[in-house]
Amino acid sequence: MSAGWGWGLLVASGCIDVAWALATKKADGFRDPAWTALSLVLLAAFVVLLTKALQVLPVGTAYAVWTGIGAAGSVVAGILLFGEPADPVRLVFAAITMMGIVGLRLAG
Numbered sequence: 749m750s751a752g753w754g755w756g757l758l759v760a761s762g763c764i765d766v767a768w769a770l771a772t773k774k775a776d777g778f779r780d781p782a783w784t785a786l787s788l789v790l791l792a793a794f795v796v797l798l799t800k801a802l803q804v805l806p807v808g809t810a811y812a813v814w815t816g817i818g819a820a821g822s823v824v825a826g827i828l829l830f831g832e833p834a835d836p837v838r839l840v841f842a843a844i845t846m847m848g849i850v851g852l853r854l855a856g
Contacts, residue, residue, distance in 0.1 A: 754804035755853070761797035762817025764790055769822045770829065809852050816849040 768790035775783035802810055823842045826832035 749800070749804050751804050754801045754810075757797045758801040758805060758810055758814055759817065761794045761801060762814045763821065764794040764797065765814070765818035766821035766825055768794055769818065770825055773830070809855070813849050813852050816845050816852075820845045820849070 768787060771783050771787040771790055774780065775787050778784045798810075798814060801814075820842045823832075823838060827834045827838075
């Protein structure tokens with residue numbers, strides 16, 4: 749597998765991680781069986797893709813990028829879907845996280 753494919757799998761895994769976080773929230777502490785099942789499927793999917801990506805990418809950079817995608821994506825999704833606060837401080841730090849992701853990708 750090429751590094752390009754690795755980065756693609758890593759981004760897909762990060763996006764699935766965001767979906768997993770949302771499904772886990774909707775699972776309501778495992779009280780909703782359908783959302784719980786979806787959460788577990790998404791968990792397995794992002795782990796598989798992350799594992800494949802790490803076969804060709806440097807672990808430090810890849811894990812930092814993956815974590816950043818999940819963190820920033822979860823902030824945005826929480827604001828859009830759950831009405832979480834969109835105050836300027838949160839948005840600035842989410843933007844800093846995204847800048848870090850881009851910087852790590854460019855440096856890697």
